[in-house]
Every structure is written in C-alpha cells, then in structure tokens.
Amino acid sequence: MPPTAAVRLEAAGCVTAFGNAEATHAALLRGERALALAPVLGSDGGESVPLALAGGRSLDETAPPNWLPVLQALRATIPADDWGAANRPVFVTSSNFGVGSLYAFRRHGDPAHLPFGTPAGCVEWLARELGWGRNVTTVSHACVSAHLGLMLASRAIEAGLAERALVFTFDFISPFVTGGFHALKILNAGFPAPYADRPTGSIGLGDGAGFAVLGDRRGDFAIVAQSVHNEMHHFTANRADGAGFAACLEPLRTAAAGRRLWLKGHGTGTIEAGRLESAALAAAFPGAPLVSWKGSLGHTLGSCGLVELAVAAAALRSGRAPGTVGGVAPCFVPQVALEPFAINDCDAVLCASNAFGGAHGAFLLSHA
C-alpha cells in the first residue's frame, strides 16, 4: 500500500496544563509534573486521582464550556488564513468533544449544557466561535484521532484538494471521562510511571489542545511518513504478541532508514501496553532513546498526537528532548530515557499513539 507522501509542517502549537508548547517543553525539561491529585468526579467527589487541568479551569462542566477561552487563546496563535474555505480545510479531531456537557445535564438537569454535548453540535459551535468556514471534517477515533486528522489533511494536500490544511485537536477532561477510566481501574490514586517495570499500572489524565498547519512548500519540519493500524483484538487490551505495535511501526522503518532517531512513545503508564509498546519500539529502532511525557502531562486523549507533536517540534528546535517524567527504573527496555538528553545529532523523532480497540498511529517528524 503506497504511503502518504511527505508534507511540510508550516506551524504547530499546543496547550497543556503548563501552557503553550514552549512552556510545556521547558517544564518537562525541568522534570515538573503537571498532574495533581483531585477528586475523580469533581464537585461530586470520589477517589483522588492524578489530573492536569489547563488554564486554571474546574473539572466541572459549565455552559458554555469553561475550556472555550483556552481554545480561543490557542486560535490566536494559528497563522491567519481563510480556514474552513474550500481549499483551506479544517480537520477537527477529538475523543470527547463536549460530552462532559451531557454529564452535566444528566447531573444537574440544566438544558443549557445540551448544545455542546454531541460531536457535531460541539464542532459547529466551535467553528463559529473560532471563525472558521464550513469546510470542517470531524474525526473521532479515541486517542489516535489527531493522527488520523494529520493523515487526512496530508492526503487532501497531496491530492490537490487543499493548498494548506489546518488540523485542530482538543480534549478537555470531565467527570464523564475520568469516571470511565476510573471504572476501568487504570485511573487510580497512583501517579503514572511510563515504561516502569512495576507490579501495578496507573495513568493520569490531562487537558490538551493543539494544531498543525500542513502545506507543501513552507515550514522547517516535515512529516515524512505516517502509519496506522487497528488490531481489532479487544476493546481495552492489545494482542499479547505485540503484533499490532509492530504492524504500525513496520512502514516507518523504511522511512527512518539511515536517520538518527529518538522516539516519543504513547506510554500512558499501564503495564501491559507499556511493555508491548517499548518492546516493539526497541525491536524496530534499536538504540533510539524512548520517552513518554504522559507521566507529567497526563494522557490528553484524542489530542495527544498533536499536543506531543508540538512539544516534539519545540524539542527539535531547542536541541534537547525531555525525559520520561515520572518514570522510574527498572524500565521495560534499557533505551527508556528518564532524563533529558541532547538531540542535536538526531535527524527525526518518531511519535506514536494508541487507542481503544488496539488502534495505533505513528508518524515521523524531521527537519525539512
């Protein structure tokens, strides 16, 4: 199957609990952890779990959602263009969209929450607020959503259907999603330690939003290869032989040949997925240092692919990659980097994400 052609990254940015991409990169280099223990259901209480909220907002949903100002501030950093016009498509990606509003409606009965609750309603509202036209495609594939947005935008440019494309992603946590991961028992009182070989796993959840402007001419970075794979083995588990991870990475090995790489893995802090992912990455790219940043930022869900792309781009610009904040030895594979390291001699970074259903997404980001 022919790969998606290389595309230029004209601009990228993100918001996390630390702030923008540069602030996030700097905080990660300092080894700071944005996650803090907070009640899993917000004002409804429950066990305290690691959460990282952006912009000082509350976990409890408001109407309109209290994360709109965060997105408006991010919108102000996107290069100006006629976004949403016929040849300037917008690809919006998320896992949760405004579904926290449905929780708020169910909990409090206030119908003011409802218009933000469905993906279509939420994105239409957001497009109006952010000043986009009507050419907006919405992708929803849980935590690989942003990867799919990048792939669709790249293909639209390659096919001549767009001159530039905006991929925009957001996921703001709410009791809807914290309650769900808590019910699955992987969100608990423990802080995540990605790739650590320990008896019990745990994740943290964080707010995230990001954007990427793709084109075929400008920009100092290029997305040189992209890959996706869907195991369809189990909703919340991967094939025990790691074949799903390997299948997603295989097409990228060719594109990475001859390059000096570092690896930004998914690394949420769960045990089996961390073991399988790190083993697959180590096998496919021997010796390349591997990091995850979700031990600090939390898992930003459907936005993680783009949020971490923006941080990785900041790292490439600075020549220094943050280590695996929250990670502890022993790790599943020796190439897990717990401390920051120099990347001046690296050509590219491979960024990978995973999702429910054994979904995998990965891309190779390099200097253009």
Place this chain on the structure above:
Amino acid sequence: MPERYVHAIRLEDPGSEEPAATRERLKDGFPRGATRRMTQLGLLVGTTLDGLAPRTDDAVVYASSYAESRALEGYLESFPTASPTLFQTSIHPSAVQQSLIGRQHPVGEFFPLTGRGHLVAQALQTAMLARAPRVLVCGGEERGTWLLERGYASARTFAFAMALGAAAEGAVARVALERSGEPARELSLEQFFDRLRARATIDQMAAPGVRLTLTWL
C-alpha cells in the same frame, strides 16, 4: 476530483425494532456469545459489513452523527458508579469495533468520522483518498431515548455498508466527487441511506466546493 465504483451495498432498515429484537434477529450472524454486549448499532453495522466479507487489506470509513446513543445514555445513567463496559462501548467508532473485534479481524486504515450535513461527502472523500485497493464505507444511527426527547440523538435506526473500488467491471454504481464553486448544500446520512435504498441518483453539492454524483449502472 476522484471517482470510485460501488461493487456491493448492504442495508439494514429495521424501522421501530427495539434493540432486543434486533439482537434476536441478527445473533446467528455473529460468533456465539458475542452479541450479549453489542449495541443495536453495532449489530446493524456489523451485519452490513459482514455482507461485504471484509478483508484485512480493506480500509474502513465509518460515518455517524450520533453513534452509540443508547450506550451513551446508559453510561450517563450509571453514575456515580460508572459502568466500564458502557464507557468503552459508548465511544464513537464502537459499532465497527464491536463487529471486527468479535471476528478478530484487523484492518490497516480505519477512519471514523462524525458531522452532519457534509458528513456523507467527507466520508466518500476520505474513502477515495485511502490507499487500500478496496474501501468499505459504512455508517448508521440508532434511535435514542431521553437524548432523542431533547433532540440530541437520532430518531431513526439504520445502517449501511458499501464496497468501493477502482474497477468498473461488475460495479453496480459509480460515485464521484467534483470540485464546484456552487453554494454548498447538505446531504444527511439518513438522506443518503434513503437514496441508496431507493437506488436513486444523487447529483448535488454535498460539501463546500464538492459536488457528489451517484449513478446507478
């Protein structure tokens, strides 16, 4: 702008059938025991996909505006003791995943899309840009309950799946997207389903800058 040929179509139009009746009607088409936790939309989408005999080198495009409304309603009702099963079932692409996980059927590219009036054109464009030799485009909705009362779920249950390829030989229809400067109109998933069911031609603006034509051969 690209074109593809439609080689097979499968439709499910159960009317007012309740989820339990759908499960009873369709359960023999799924692995034993697999249907117990499947949603109505999962059963219907899975049945239409099965009719196309998915292959591992297919790409799959899934379109739904509301997706798993019943699971979503049930999950919200489960608080404060949130249901882990309903949480994972309520995610948008769950209908396709329920079916393919039940059959342990991996796929490379899987693009779940959502939206409203431009969703059909966007799903077809996604299919036409896919790299796979054959692309399965599927979609559907399930009738909600209390979310429907508020206007935030589908009023109708239906599902479809169609196999798209590049070869004209043996095709039943041709679908094409052309660039046009005419004002965009809307074509909902339900309207598209009804056109498929009636084998009706489509020739209209269906997204900004995009004219959709569906011609039966």
